[in-house]
Amino acid sequence: DTGVSQDPRHKITKRGQNVTFRCDPISEHNRLYWYRQTLGQGPEFLTYFQNEAQLEKSRLLSDRFSAERPKGSFSTLEIQRTEQGDSAMYLCASSPGVWGTDTQYFGPGTRLTVL
Amino acid sequence: KQEVTQIPAALSVPEGENLVLNCSFTDSAIYNLQWFRQDPGKGLTSLLLIQSSQREQTSGRLNASLDKSSGRSTLYIAASQPGDSATYLCAVNSGYSTLTFGKGTMLLVSP
Numbered sequence: 190d191t192g193v194s195q196d197p198r199h200k201i202t203k204r205g206q207n208v209t210f211r212c213d214p215i216s217e218h219n220r221l222y223w224y225r226q227t228l229g230q231g232p233e234f235l236t237y238f239q240n241e242a243q244l245e246k247s248r249l250l251s252d253r254f255s256a257e258r259p260k261g262s263f264s265t266l267e268i269q270r271t272e273q274g275d276s277a278m279y280l281c282a283s284s285p286g287v288w289g290t291d292t293q294y295f296g297p298g299t300r301l302t303v304l
Numbered sequence: 305k306q307e308v309t310q311i312p313a314a315l316s317v318p319e320g321e322n323l324v325l326n327c328s329f330t331d332s333a334i335y336n337l338q339w340f341r342q343d344p345g346k347g348l349t350s351l352l353l354i355q356s357s358q359r360e361q362t363s364g365r366l367n368a369s370l371d372k373s374s375g376r377s378t379l380y381i382a383a384s385q386p387g388d389s390a391t392y393l394c395a396v397n398s399g400y401s402t403l404t405f406g407k408g409t410m411l412l413v414s415p
Binding site: 193195220222224230231232233234237244245247278280282288290292293295296297298300301 | 308335336338340341345346347348349353355365393395397399401402403404405407408
């Protein structure tokens with residue numbers, strides 16, 4: 190297995206534009222997580238999916254953010270009307286179990302820069 | 305609300321030294337604790353996961369301990385090498401299916 194993959198690795202956009210990121214988890218992993226990491230900080234939880242169901246969303250996930258995981262495979266994270274404060278590394282992780290206590294395996298991240 | 309603190313924020317050592325990184329958390333009701341490594345501009349690599357019922361885990365030159373009652377974990381790195389230079393992150397799983405991270409310890413091992 191090649192691990193968690195994310196695309197694109199880097200994205201530069203202008204304020205007000207919409208962006209979409211994709212995450213492909215490790216095959217047959219039930220859970221998929223999105224985190225955001227700003228410079229000098231640890232990652233912060235955004236949302237997670239159990240198969241195709243989005244089970245929890247952080248208060249950090251404003252209404253400009255939306256995430257999907259159709260068919261319980263890959264996931265997309267869309268940010269509408271980007272703001273400079275959205276500039277960060279967006280990390281995706283997956284885990285095999287259904288209880289949420291397994292090791293989480295992280296992808297390489299997508300670095301977003303909003304000009 | 306769970307809070308995770310890592311000390312020191314940065315550490316610089318000469319090659320060959322043994323070192324200890326510290327992690328503390330405020331709520332001892334955890335399921336497990338995970339240590340990660342992050343290279344600049346990269347994603348996270350899982351190093352060790354300690355379940356709440358365990359006291360320590362070892363992988364090669366790395367040893368992580370957990371004292372749940374006092375809310376502390378340490379990561380011990382033996383015989384450090386320049387390739388160990390990275391940021392080390394501690395993350396706690398409090399059973400709500402998400403990880404709470406510390407800000408990390410930036411380690412520099414000089415030849």
